[in-house]
Amino acid sequence: MVSKMLYFDNAATTPLRPQVLEAMLPYLTENFCNPSSVYTPARKVRAAIDNSRLIVANALNAKPDEIFFTSGGTESDNWAIKGTLEASKRGLVVPCGNSSPMQPGRHLITTETEHHGILYVCKHLEKQGCEVTYLPVDGDGFVNLADLEDAIRPSTALVTIVLANNEIGTIQPMTELAEITNRHGVPLHTDAVQAVGNIPVDVEELGVQMLSLSAHKFGGPKGIGALYVRKGTPIFSLFQGGAQERSRRAGTENVAGIVGMGEALQLSTAELSAEQPRVAALRDKLIREILENIPHTRLNGVAGDKRLPGNVNVSFRFIEGESLLLHLDMQGCCASTGSACSSGALEPSHVLMALGLGHELANGALRFSLGTENTGDDITKLMEILCPAVEKLRSLSPLYDDFLKAKGALA
Numbered sequence: 001m002v003s004k005m006l007y008f009d010n011a012a013t014t015p016l017r018p019q020v021l022e023a024m025l026p027y028l029t030e031n032f033c034n035p036s037s038v039y040t041p042a043r044k045v046r047a048a049i050d051n052s053r054l055i056v057a058n059a060l061n062a063k064p065d066e067i068f069f070t071s072g073g074t075e076s077d078n079w080a081i082k083g084t085l086e087a088s089k090r091g092l093v094v095p096c097g098n099s100s101p102m103q104p105g106r107h108l109i110t111t112e113t114e115h116h117g118i119l120y121v122c123k124h125l126e127k128q129g130c131e132v133t134y135l136p137v138d139g140d141g142f143v144n145l146a147d148l149e150d151a152i153r154p155s156t157a158l159v160t161i162v163l164a165n166n167e168i169g170t171i172q173p174m175t176e177l178a179e180i181t182n183r184h185g186v187p188l189h190t191d192a193v194q195a196v197g198n199i200p201v202d203v204e205e206l207g208v209q210m211l212s213l214s215a216h217k218f219g220g221p222k223g224i225g226a227l228y229v230r231k232g233t234p235i236f237s238l239f240q241g242g243a244q245e246r247s248r249r250a251g252t253e254n255v256a257g258i259v260g261m262g263e264a265l266q267l268s269t270a271e272l273s274a275e276q277p278r279v280a281a282l283r284d285k286l287i288r289e290i291l292e293n294i295p296h297t298r299l300n301g302v303a304g305d306k307r308l309p310g311n312v313n314v315s316f317r318f319i320e321g322e323s324l325l326l327h328l329d330m331q332g333c334c335a336s337t338g339s340a341c342s343s344g345a346l347e348p349s350h351v352l353m354a355l356g357l358g359h360e361l362a363n364g365a366l367r368f369s370l371g372t373e374n375t376g377d378d379i380t381k382l383m384e385i386l387c388p389a390v391e392k393l394r395s396l397s398p399l400y401d402d403f404l405k406a407k408g409a410l411a
Contacts, residue, residue, distance in 0.1 A: 004332070005332050005333075005334060006332060006333040006334065006378055006381055006382055006385075007334045007371075007373070007374070008333065008334060008335045008368040008369060008370060008374070008378075008382065009334045009335055009336050009367075009368075009369055010217075010310055010369040010370060010371030010374075011166055011167075011194060011217075011310070011311065011336070011367065011369035012336055012369070013216045013217070013222065014216060014217060014218060014219050014220075014371050014372075015219070015371075015373065016216075016219065016220070016221060016260075017219040017220075017263075017264060017267060019263060019267060020219060020220055020221065020260045020263045020264045020267070021260075023259055023260060023262075023263040024221065024256040024257075024259055024260040024263075025256075027045065027048065027255045027256040027259050028256045031044060031045055031048070031255075032045075033045050034252060035048075035049055035252075035253055035255060036242065036243075036244065036252070045255055048255065048258070048259050049069075049253055049255060049258050049259075050064070051262065052258045052259055052261060052262025052263075053067050053069070053258075053262075055262040055263075055265055055266050056213075056226055056261065056262060056265055059196070059201075059265050059266070059269045060196070060201055060202065060203050060211065060213075060228055061202040061203055061204050061205070062203050062228050062230075063231065065231070065246070066228055066229055066230060066231055067226055067227075067228055068226060068227050068228075068229060068245045068246075068248055068249050069224065069225070069226050069245060069249070069253060069254070069258050069261075070224075070225045070226060070227055070249060071223055071224065071225060071254070072214045072215075072216075072222070072223060072224065072225035073115075073117055073191065073193040073212050073213065073214035073217075073225050074117040075225065075227075075238070076191075076212035076213070076214070076225050076226065076227040077115075077117040077118050077121060077160075077189075077191055077212050078117070078121055078238060079227055079235070079237075079238045079249075080158075080160065080189040080210045080212060080227060080229075080235070081108065081118070081121050081122070081125070081158060081160060081189070082121070082125075082236075082238060083235035083236045083237065083238060084157060084158045084187060084189070084210075084233075084234070084235055085106065085108070085125065085130065085157050085158065086236035087234035087235055087236050088105055088106070088157035088158075088234075089106065090236075105153070105154065105155025105156055105157045106129060106130045106131060106155065106157060107130070107131045107132075107133070107153050107155040107156045107157060108122055108125065108130060108131070108132045108133070108156070108157060108158055108159075108160065109132075109133045109135065109148065109151050109152065109156060109158070109159040109160070110122055110132065110133070110134060110135070110159070110160045110161065111134065111135045111136075111137060111143055111161055111162065112134045112135065112136055112137060112350065112354040113137050113141055113162070113165055113167075113168075113170075113350070113351045113354045113355075114160070114161075114162050114191065115162060115166050115191055115193070117191065117193075118160055118162070118191055119350075122134075131155075133151045135147050135148060135151060135161075136354065137170075137354055137355065138355075139355050139356055140170060140301060140302035140306075140355070141165055141168050141170035141301050141302065141351070141354075141355060142170060142172065142173070142302070143161060143172055143173075143177065145173070145176055145177065145180060148161075148177060148180050148181075149180050152180070152181070152184045152186055156184070156186050157186075157187075158186065158187055158188075158189060159177075159181050159186055159187070159188045159189070160188075160189040160190070160191070161174070161177060161188070161189075161190055162190065162191045162192075162194075163190045163191065163192040163194070163195045163201070163206075163211075164192070164194045164195040164198070164199065164308050165194070165301070165351060166193070166194045167300075167301075167313060167349060167351040167352070167367060168300050168301030168302075168307075168311065168313045168351060168352075168355070169194075169301050169302075169307040169308035169310075169311025169312075169313065170301050170302050170306065170307060171195070171199065171306050171307065171308065172190075174190055174206045174207070174208065175205060175206055175207055178206060178207030178208055179207065182207060187209040187210065187233055188207070188208045188209055188210075189208065189209065189210035189211070189212070190206065190208050190210070190211050190212070191212045192211045192212060192213055193212055193213055193214045193217055193225075194217060194308060195308070196213040196217070196218060196265070197213075197217060197218025197219070197264070197265060197268040197269070197272075198217075198218065198268075198272075198276070198279075198308055198309060198310065199272075199276060199308065199309065200272065201213075203228055203230070208228075208230070209229070209230045209233045210227060210228060210229050210230065210233060210235070211227070211228040212225065212226075212227055212228075213225055213226050213228075215257065215260060215261035215264055215265070218264055218265060218268040219264040219267065219268055219372065220257075220260050220261045220263070220264030220265070221256070221257050221260040221261070221264075223254060223257055224254050224257030224258060224260065224261045225261075226261070229248075235248075237249060237250065239251060268372075271372070275309075275372055276309050277309075279309040279310045279370050279371070279372070279374070280305070280309035280310075282310075282370050282374055282375075282376060282379060283307075283309055283310055283311065283312055283370055285376065285379055286312050286368060286370070286379050286382070287299055287303070287312055287314070289379060289383050290312075290314050290383075290386070291314075293383065293387055294316065294386070294387060294390050296316070296317035296318060297314050297315065297316055297317070298314065298315040298317070298361060299312075299313070299314055300313040300314065300315055300352055300355060300357070300365060301313055301355075308369075309370075310369050310370035310371055310374075311367070311369055311370075312367065312368040312369070312370070313352075313365060313366070313367045313368075314365065314366060314368075315352075315357065315361040315362070315364045315365040316364045316365075316366065316390055317360065317361065317364055318360075318364070318394050318397045318399045318400035318403060319364055319390065319393040319394055319397055319400075320363055320364060320393075321337040321363055321364050321365050321366050322337060322363075323393055324364075324366060324389060324390065324393060325337055325366060327385075327389040327392070327393065328385060328386070328389060331385045331389070333382060333385055333386075335366050335367065335368050336366065336367045336368075336369070337349070337365065337366060337367065348362035348363050349362050349365060352365055360399070368382070
């Protein structure tokens with residue numbers, strides 16, 4: 001048993017950074033006033049929100065009035081999709097890029113490998129009469145540009161495509177995708193929850209109209225996120241109530257969370273030029289160690305710089321990922337079989353199945369996601385646990401036994 005927890009699940013959540021907690025504490029104690037009040041102490045709280053909004057905007061190369069604080073990535077995704085559809089239904093469509101405006105419509109385009117924060121919204125809207133096109137991906141998880149072009153109709157109200165996949169780390173060619181949607185005058189939303197804080201994200205370079213992010217993926221607190229909405233993009237509110245967030249998102253602001261998000265994003269952005277290559281080197285080391293030392297393994301997703309720097313997703317043939325995960329847990333190692341939002345699901349990962357993997361490889365996959373606190377020593381300790389765990393589970397596997405017998409018969 002290792003004495004220190006080995007944490008390789010940063011895609012699920014990251015530890016709150018000490019500087020972030022320190023920045024938040026005054027807004028959980030003495031600076032408690034409602035930012036909508038007009039007296040001096042409340043204006044101090046309002047100024048803290050405005051400062052964090054500026055930090056988030058600067059990190060994304062956006063304008064402060066294009067940033068709206070939410071409760072996290074799921075709310076931001078829901079708002080982008082449902083708010084855009086409602087605007088389209090009411091005929092509020094404007095040109096995107098240099099194209100003419102599309103006609104009002106109830107057609108959505110997304111991909112088969114989206115996070116459930118997108119897919120479940122689309123499934124829900126289908127029951128309400130919307131049409132949804134689910135674009136396939138190739139074996140590395142990339143969308144085909146021609147498929148997107150062919151899927152766009154006059155009635156397409158929105159395209160939503162994840163920037164970086166939460167399970168396999170594939171980074172989509174968003175700039176090229178946006179060139180297509182802008183040419184057709186269709187707004188493009190991207191779920192950038194896994195990307196922001198881990199790779200550079202510039203909304204002007206990407207060309208998107210909306211972008212979701214969540215603080216707990218880059219050292220901030222849980223329960224706070226944001227939606228970037230390019231100026232002029234029609235979107236209706238999810239909540240009705242007060243005039244917070246410029247009357248776009250009702251509800252008293254989570255001030256401490258907003259301050260924490262700003263501090264976390266400022267720190268992660270400042271460190272990105274050094275941390276991105278360091279974490280990517282650890283990722284490549286772990287991939288190499290697994291593939292070279294454990295037979296019958298497969299890397300899922302693309303290799304290299306088109307993959308998130310901290311993402312490693314590997315299938316271990318002949319064993320169940322859940323069983324391997326439990327063995328690692330008993331040794332103090334935290335990893336994942338996929339998205340934390342689908343934890344406990346018995347079905348194989350929809351992302352891995354979309355890549356073309358069979359049930360055996362999909363069910364035998366683990367995701368290791370590295371972050372700022374991981375070191376090379378962590379990888380050494382992980383391999384000391386992982387290799388015997390895989391060997392033990394395979395020794396109990398009828399599938400592996402059959403494989404060895406068949407191999408022996410052919411020898």
